[in-house]
Amino acid sequence: MIQVEGLTKRYARNVAVDHVSFSVEKGQIVGFLGPNGAGKTTTMRMLTCFMPPTEGTATIAGFDVVKQPLEVKKRIGYLPETPPVYPEMEVGEYLQFVARIKGIPEKEVLQRSQEAAARCFVKDVYNKLIGKLSKGYRQRVGLAQAIIHNPDVLILDEPTSGFDPKQIIETRDLIKSLAGDHTIVLSTHILQEVEAMCESLVIINKGKIAKSGTVEDLTRRNGAVLEVSIPNGAPEASALSAPFSSLAGVSAVHAEPSGHGLWRIDVDTTAAADMRPQLAQIVLAKGWNLHRLDSASLALHELFLSLTSPVAAVQSEQTPSEENEQ
Amino acid sequence: MRNVITIARKELNTYFQSPIAYILIAAFAAMFGYFFWSLVYFFVRASTQAQMTGRAMPMNLNELVIRNLLGNCGVLCLFMIPMLSMRLFAEEKSRGTIELLLTSPLKDWEILLGKWIGAVGMYASLLLFSSINLIFLFAYGKPDWKPLAIGYLGLLLQAAAMLALGMFISSVTQNQIVAAVMTFFLLLLLWVFEWMSNMDQNRVTEILTYISLLRHNESFIKGVLDMKDTLYYLSVSFLGLFLTARSLESVRYRG
Ligand SMILES: Nc1ncnc2c1ncn2[C@@H]1O[C@H](COP(=O)(O)OP(=O)(O)OP(=O)(O)O)[C@@H](O)[C@H]1O
Ligand SMILES: [Mg+2]
Numbered sequence: 001m002i003q004v005e006g007l008t009k010r011y012a013r014n015v016a017v018d019h020v021s022f023s024v025e026k027g028q029i030v031g032f033l034g035p036n037g038a039g040k041t042t043t044m045r046m047l048t049c050f051m052p053p054t055e056g057t058a059t060i061a062g063f064d065v066v067k068q069p070l071e072v073k074k075r076i077g078y079l080p081e082t083p084p085v086y087p088e089m090e091v092g093e094y095l096q097f098v099a100r101i102k103g104i105p106e107k108e109v110l111q112r113s114q115e116a117a118a119r120c121f122v123k124d125v126y127n128k129l130i131g132k133l134s135k136g137y138r139q140r141v142g143l144a145q146a147i148i149h150n151p152d153v154l155i156l157d158e159p160t161s162g163f164d165p166k167q168i169i170e171t172r173d174l175i176k177s178l179a180g181d182h183t184i185v186l187s188t189h190i191l192q193e194v195e196a197m198c199e200s201l202v203i204i205n206k207g208k209i210a211k212s213g214t215v216e217d218l219t220r221r222n223g224a225v226l227e228v229s230i231p232n233g234a235p236e237a238s239a240l241s242a243p244f245s246s247l248a249g250v251s252a253v254h255a256e257p258s259g260h261g262l263w264r265i266d267v268d269t270t271a272a273a274d275m276r277p278q279l280a281q282i283v284l285a286k287g288w289n290l291h292r293l294d295s296a297s298l299a300l301h302e303l304f305l306s307l308t309s310p311v312a313a314v315q316s317e318q319t320p321s322e323e324n325e326q
Numbered sequence: 327m328r329n330v331i332t333i334a335r336k337e338l339n340t341y342f343q344s345p346i347a348y349i350l351i352a353a354f355a356a357m358f359g360y361f362f363w364s365l366v367y368f369f370v371r372a373s374t375q376a377q378m379t380g381r382a383m384p385m386n387l388n389e390l391v392i393r394n395l396l397g398n399c400g401v402l403c404l405f406m407i408p409m410l411s412m413r414l415f416a417e418e419k420s421r422g423t424i425e426l427l428l429t430s431p432l433k434d435w436e437i438l439l440g441k442w443i444g445a446v447g448m449y450a451s452l453l454l455f456s457s458i459n460l461i462f463l464f465a466y467g468k469p470d471w472k473p474l475a476i477g478y479l480g481l482l483l484q485a486a487a488m489l490a491l492g493m494f495i496s497s498v499t500q501n502q503i504v505a506a507v508m509t510f511f512l513l514l515l516l517w518v519f520e521w522m523s524n525m526d527q528n529r530v531t532e533i534l535t536y537i538s539l540l541r542h543n544e545s546f547i548k549g550v551l552d553m554k555d556t557l558y559y560l561s562v563s564f565l566g567l568f569l570t571a572r573s574l575e576s577v578r579y580r581g
Pocket of ligand 1: 011012014015016034035036037038039040041042043081580
C-alpha cells in the first residue's frame, strides 16, 4: 500500500530525513518510533504531499506523491502534530467544511460529519466552538477530521498526545478497529502504545532508519533468563556462569547480582531452540534455588534505547537547541 | 469550482466570526458617514448661497458629493485592506491549518482563489453597509445612479487588486502583524507614486505614475468605465494571485 524508496529531505542547514526506505502492506498498522527531532513528522509530511521530498520516491496506493498528488491526497487522512482546527468554528461546522474539501458529495456531508464525530467521541460537543474545547477534545476533532472521508491510508502524527487514560484506550481501540480496511502509519513516543497497536515498527533516528520489522522479530532474542539464589556462601559470577557455558548451543553467559541475594543469569543461545529444561536441570543439580526462568525477549524500551541513545547523545551535542518549527 | 466556493464561504464566515469584521464595518461606516454628511453639508450651503445670489449652481450632486466621497473611500482602502488581507495565509500557517488545506485534494489555485474571493466579498459587504447613507441622496436629491455604480465598481476593482497583493504578502510570513505592516507600506508606496505625475515627464516617472494604484480609479470616480483601467486592476490582481501561487509552492519546500 505504501512504498518508500530512498526518501530524503534536506533543509537549508540540515538533513531531516536521510534515504529512508520501507513498505507497508494493506491493512497493517505501522508504528514510527524515534526520539525528538528524528524526522518522523518530516517523513509523514512527505507521504501526505505536504512537502515534496528532496530525493527519492514514495507511492501510496500506487500513486506517486510528487507526480500524482491529487490522487494520493484523495486516499489519505492526515492528523498533523498540532490538530489543524479553526478555533472560531463549531465542531460540526468544521467537520462539514473538511468533508467538502475532501470531496464528499454535498448530500452526504452532514451525515458523514456526524458519523465521524460519533466515532471519535465528539458528538457531545458537536455544537461547541472548537476554541473553547480542551486540548484532548481538540485532538479528537483532529482525528475525526482525518477519518471523515474513509481514506485508504491514515497517517497519524502522535494521535494520542493530550488524551486522558480512558481516551487513550478508546482511541487505541478505534485505531485498531480501523486497521484491516485502512492502512495506518502512526508516530508515537509511548512504547506501550506500539506494543498495544502496531504490527510492525520503523525505528528512526537522526533521519535514518535504525531498524524496521515486525514487533515480534525486533524484540526476539535467542536465549533465556534465570534468577537464582545460592543457599550457602557468596558465590562469584564466574562460578555461576561456568556450568552453563559448557552446554552445547550456548554462545554466551553473563551473571550479575540483582539484589536481595538473587543472581540474574543471561544465557544466549545460537539457535532459537528452547533450552529451558536443560537449564533448569543444571540449577537443580547444583542445589541452587530457582526463582525465575524465562525465554529471553528484548523489552521494547531496551531496544529503543540501544538503537537511539548513543547516536542521539552525539546529535544533541552538535545541535544543542534545535527546535522543530513548522 | 465547488472547492473554490467552499473555501470562499469559509473565509467569509471566518471574517464575520471574528471581531475584525465588525470593527471594520463600524469604522468604515463611521468614516463614510462623516465624509458623506460633511460633503452634503457643503453641497447644501453652496446651493443655498447660489440661490440667494441668483447665480447658477456650479456643481451638481454627483460632482460634489459622490466624486469626493468615492475618492476618499479609495484612500481609506489603504488602511482597511491590510487588516483584511493580513490573516489570509499567515493565520493558517501559524495555526498549522495550512497542513489541512495542502493535504486535502485541492489544487493550490483553488485555495488561493477561494481566499481572495472571500476577502473581496468581505470588502464588498463593507461597501454595502456604508452605502446605506446614500439612500438619503436618492430620497432628497436626484443623483445619477450610473456614475455611482461605476464608481463603486472602481472601488471594488481597486480593492481586489490590493487584496491580491496583500494575500501574497500574507503568504510569505506566519506573522499577521508583519503581513499587515508590509502590505500597508507597499500600498502606501504604490499610492505616492502618483505624485510622480507632477514631476518632469520622463520614462521613469511615467512608468511609476502608471503603476500607481489610486490613479487608475480616477476614471471610475468620474463615472467613466475605462477599459484600460479595468484591465490594469485585473492584471494587478492576477499578478498577486500568481505570486501567491509561487509562494505557496515555496511554503511546501521550506515546510
Ligand atoms: N521547516 C524546517 N526547517 C528546517 N529544519 C526543520 C524544519 N522542520 C523540521 N526541521 C528539522 O528536521 C529534523 C526532523 O524534524 P521532525 O519534526 O521531523 O522530527 P520528529 O521526529 O517529528 O520529532 P518529534 O518527536 O519532536 O515530533 C529536526 O532536526 C528539525 O529541527
Ligand atoms: Mg514530530
